Amino acid sequence: MTRIISLIGYSIAYLLNKTLRVKDVRAEFWKDIPGPVIFAFLHGEQFILYHHHRRQKIAIMTSLSRDGEIQSNIIKRFGYSPVRGSSTFGGQRALVEMIRKVRQGFSSAFAVDGPKGPIYQVKPGIILLAQKTGRPIVPISVAVKNYWLLPRTWDRYQLPKPFSRAVVVYGQPIPVRTEDNVEEKRKFLEEKLGQLTKFSHQYYWSKDISDYLFQHPNPKILIIKPSGIGDIVHSLPVAIGLKKIFSRSELHWLVFSKFADVLRKETYLDRILLWNR
Known part of the structure; x- marks a missing residue:
């Protein structure tokens, strides 16, 4: 049976x-x-x-x-x-x-x-x-x-x-x-x-x-900001704030390759993704 x-x-x-x-x-x-x-x-x-x-x-x-x-x-x-x-x-x-x-x-x-x-x-x-x-x-x-x-x-x-x-x-x-x-x-x-x-x-x-990011054990955040250098500079405080609030997160940034050097010194970024038109 x-x-x-x-x-x-x-x-x-x-x-x-x-x-x-x-x-x-x-x-x-x-x-x-x-x-x-x-x-x-x-x-x-x-x-x-x-x-x-x-x-x-x-x-x-x-x-x-x-x-x-x-x-x-x-x-x-x-x-x-x-x-x-x-x-x-x-x-x-x-x-x-x-x-x-x-x-x-x-x-x-x-x-x-x-x-x-x-x-x-x-x-x-x-x-x-x-x-x-x-x-x-x-x-x-x-x-x-x-x-x-x-x-x-x-x-x-x-x-x-x-x-x-x-x-x-x-x-x-x-x-x-x-x-x-x-x-x-x-x-x-x-x-x-x-x-x-x-x-x-x-x-x-x-x-x-935000509820999702707080609960996720290791969330990933992707910032898509490939445009001008001014936009990138003004977005940096936001990225830093995200990393502080969601400390377990991985922070990735998508940017035009010609602006990548601006971000390379930002140690809080886990990965820089290059956008080539």
Whole structure:
């Protein structure tokens, strides 16, 4: 019976995901890392991730319960390698197996507040895995523009509506050294994942651009001012002000090549783009 339920669940997940329009934000945070990474996400946001990261040599921890067996069968069809165990039962054995998988070249993925919550509370297992393997943790948050919130679910599980837009946001990698305090790193990851979740969930509903820039972990601002030297000089205080207000931002300036030398001494600019007519 579990195999039949798993096949139905996989079919629904695959077909529904194929209708979605999913956008990556800061995917380079994990794509630019050589070797395996450890993905951290919330239990209620996993639906899109199974399809989005399919067949990428990733091991996922699933519980030893009947629900975990169904989940294992589903993720196998998406090309994942399930490792059975959870923070409540079989955790030590599962952690040892996950360490072995990562050392074999697998990335790993954790619903960090699973399997039963409390919601948004990171369990220490992912920190121990990063500490034992030396691989960085990459936080992920998912937001869907139109979705059903499943009733009576502890994790506020989001089921996307067909043909909806969605965004998958990646946070900066978090290294864990052998000498790091596990509880401090757990709290740090919980804080960073909370910030990332706050941003992703406001991605479609920010009231204005300033709200978006404040929430984005690393926004990019492009100034298009290719014209006369006077316009450029008068725009410099505005650019400096933007950098001060949105200190985490990357500031790019598009300018005619003949005026580029005026900007090269401005150390707050991250990049100068040349416009040649």
